[in-house]
Amino acid sequence: MYLEKACISISEFSLLNKLVVIESSIPPGTFEELVIPILTKKNKLGSEFWIVFVPERLAPGQAFTDIQNTPRVIGFIDENSGIIAKALYEKIVNAEILLTSVRIAEISKLVENTFRDVNVALANEVGIICESYGTDVDELIRVRNSHPRVKLLQPGPGGGGPCLPKDPYLLLNPQRKQPISSRIILDSRSINDSMPDHVVNLIKESLGIQNKMLTGTSILVLGVAYKANVSDTRLSPAKEVISQLIKNGSVVRVFDPNTTESFGGETVSEIWKALSMSDVLVVLTDHDVFKKLNLKQIQQTMKRNPIIVDTRRIFNRKEAEDLGIQYVAVGYAGKIKT
Missing domain, CATH: 3.40.50.720 (NAD(P)-binding Rossmann-like Domain)
Incomplete structure (x- = not known):
């Protein structure tokens, strides 16, 4: 696991007065069950060093814009880490910065992409239904999306990229615990696949x-x-x-x-x-x-x-x-x- 190797590598050095930021998408529980135990073997959290989890929120092709203008979530265990990290990100981000528990931050990143994946699956399923009816989903989208609380996405050839196909599985597979069952999430993955x-x-x-x-x-x-x-x-x-x-x-x-x-x-x-x-x-x-x-x-x-x-x-x-x-x-x- 790359994250584990990275943590082991930096734990060999003094983290005195350092802030460690983890931005990788990780299964819930990874921060507390894997990252913290490794980094606190030789360094004391809260007095010698600080650490936060900040879910990455950027899209390929527009990374710099997203880094500056997308609200960021900072997950922490000790309050000082959250305060220090927020001060850092306020120098970079021109958007809202939300402080929360590290477990909520871990889950939020995965739920964001799972939400998108489920909605893509719905669009794909509706597209196939329109084919069976002999209608055009484009016209359905034009009419249906006139409703102020409905936004049906455009169906397509399936989901791809580094996030959507994997993050639903990370959400359902917490660190060092039994997998969580979910019909809608796994069915959506199956549809898109x-x-x-x-x-x-x-x-x-x-x-x-x-x-x-x-x-x-x-x-x-x-x-x-x-x-x-x-x-x-x-x-x-x-x-x-x-x-x-x-x-x-x-x-x-x-x-x-x-x-x-x-x-x-x-x-x-x-x-x-x-x-x-x-x-x-x-x-x-x-x-x-x-x-x-x-x-x-x-x-x-x-x-x-x-x-x-x-x-x-x-x-x-x-x-x-x-x-x-x-x-x-x-x-x-x-x-x-x-």
């Missing part, structure tokens, strides 16, 4: 309308980063989508200007050349540069009877269909259900 399978099925069913199969089909994937405008591909749903397509015999090419990762597909640097060889275009990341692509040019460049599977809804559905493109999205199955 299954979305790459759903995307592959949408591709397969779209091809089936044209009496085609995944085998031998040329597919261009736009984006493998787990979110827009970053290079981070950790736990990206693109990995599973691409792996399944390759396993089923598709010829998969990948274009992502922010990373060289391709998850086994062929990396391409010229998008229009790749489009000219493609039967299907699959959008897995909503980079801003992709939103500027011209649908008419895409239709004219791709092979005959082009299919777009737009899991991020970066293109206008009506425009695509008016151009004769077979358009499918998570939450809109198009001709599949008709």
